[in-house]
Amino acid sequence: MNEITLSAIKADVGSVGGHLAPSREMVARVKEFLSREGGGILVDHHVTHLGDDICLLLSHREGVGSHEVHKLAWEAFKMGARIAREEGLYGAGQDLLRDAFSGNVRGLGPGVAELSFRERPGEAFLLLLADKTSPGALNLPLYLAFADPMHCSGLILSPSLGQGFRFTVMDVAHTKADRVIELDAPQDLYDLAALLRDNDRFVVEKVHARATGDQAVACSTTRLTAIAGRYVGKDDPVAIVRVQKDFPATGEVLAPFALAHYVPGFMRGSHIGPLMPVRAGTPVSYFDGPPQVMALAFSCHGGRLSDPVDAFDHPFWDRIRDRAADKSLEIRRQGFFGPAMLGMAELEYTGIADRLKALEARFTVRE
Numbered sequence: 001m002n003e004i005t006l007s008a009i010k011a012d013v014g015s016v017g018g019h020l021a022p023s024r025e026m027v028a029r030v031k032e033f034l035s036r037e038g039g040g041i042l043v044d045h046h047v048t049h050l051g052d053d054i055c056l057l058l059s060h061r062e063g064v065g066s067h068e069v070h071k072l073a074w075e076a077f078k079m080g081a082r083i084a085r086e087e088g089l090y091g092a093g094q095d096l097l098r099d100a101f102s103g104n105v106r107g108l109g110p111g112v113a114e115l116s117f118r119e120r121p122g123e124a125f126l127l128l129l130a131d132k133t134s135p136g137a138l139n140l141p142l143y144l145a146f147a148d149p150m151h152c153s154g155l156i157l158s159p160s161l162g163q164g165f166r167f168t169v170m171d172v173a174h175t176k177a178d179r180v181i182e183l184d185a186p187q188d189l190y191d192l193a194a195l196l197r198d199n200d201r202f203v204v205e206k207v208h209a210r211a212t213g214d215q216a217v218a219c220s221t222t223r224l225t226a227i228a229g230r231y232v233g234k235d236d237p238v239a240i241v242r243v244q245k246d247f248p249a250t251g252e253v254l255a256p257f258a259l260a261h262y263v264p265g266f267m268r269g270s271h272i273g274p275l276m277p278v279r280a281g282t283p284v285s286y287f288d289g290p291p292q293v294m295a296l297a298f299s300c301h302g303g304r305l306s307d308p309v310d311a312f313d314h315p316f317w318d319r320i321r322d323r324a325a326d327k328s329l330e331i332r333r334q335g336f337f338g339p340a341m342l343g344m345a346e347l348e349y350t351g352i353a354d355r356l357k358a359l360e361a362r363f364t365v366r367e
């Protein structure tokens, strides 16, 4: 097969001191495992982490949804979870929802973003990884990078970008099967905006260039299922975004993150906070947050990955981080009240439901 597949698979399999970060030993052993066991399957790999999540970026020729590749990732995470248990880390193995691997890591806990393509000369892409937030957190930056000339000037300056992009959007609340819709930008822009604003339900899954039909974006979009008293799939997103040429430039994809827009997540996944662009490997801190996103830029040739450049490790983003900290403090001032905490529909699987149920009996209706 001439096509290269990039698979980004991430999971939280335990972290130090609460939900802060995986241990050095876990990350080192996962890297070792992939180097040792990935030989016959992978062309190359890179392991990174953000907050409590470890992310495996795997390049190979096995195609999307490959049993071998997913099994390798599953085994790597199981090994990470084993070390987390030995070290007494918090939430050891928490994203591995089943004991046994069954064909594909989708639905077993880890988040997956993968796409296959014929490599361009000068193949460039971004790995975006977010933590302490929810699947739709990337909706707005992707919309702005691929559909809004205020953020992506290539849409008016480049004839091929000017033909627009096709968004595949998934209804993650539809639990029985993948329910998706394809919408074209700019023709269907208002329909797209109407769906993407509801970022707990509608999540960008893919973006294709209309000029070439080539896929630019793959995002993790696990359907929500309520298992064991919590939503499964309501998880931190990972995305691969191919950039340059017929796709937006790297900087056009990064630019919307300067908004540090408010997203669901933060403490107990139950609040609203600004998405702070941070360096790779940043731990979790203030109020089990703030919600954060990292971006590693890669080039690849024959599936071999360059050393990444940490795209948010630049003085410009210090200013944005300060603004995101200010926005965090501002919304945290009102604690649990109103829009600082998620609505009741999203809190359905937390203890507040029991509290409200107990209060029901104490209500009286005044005649």
Ligand SMILES: [Mg+2]
Pocket: 012, 051, 052, 053, 131, 132, 236
């Ligand atoms: Mg996480």
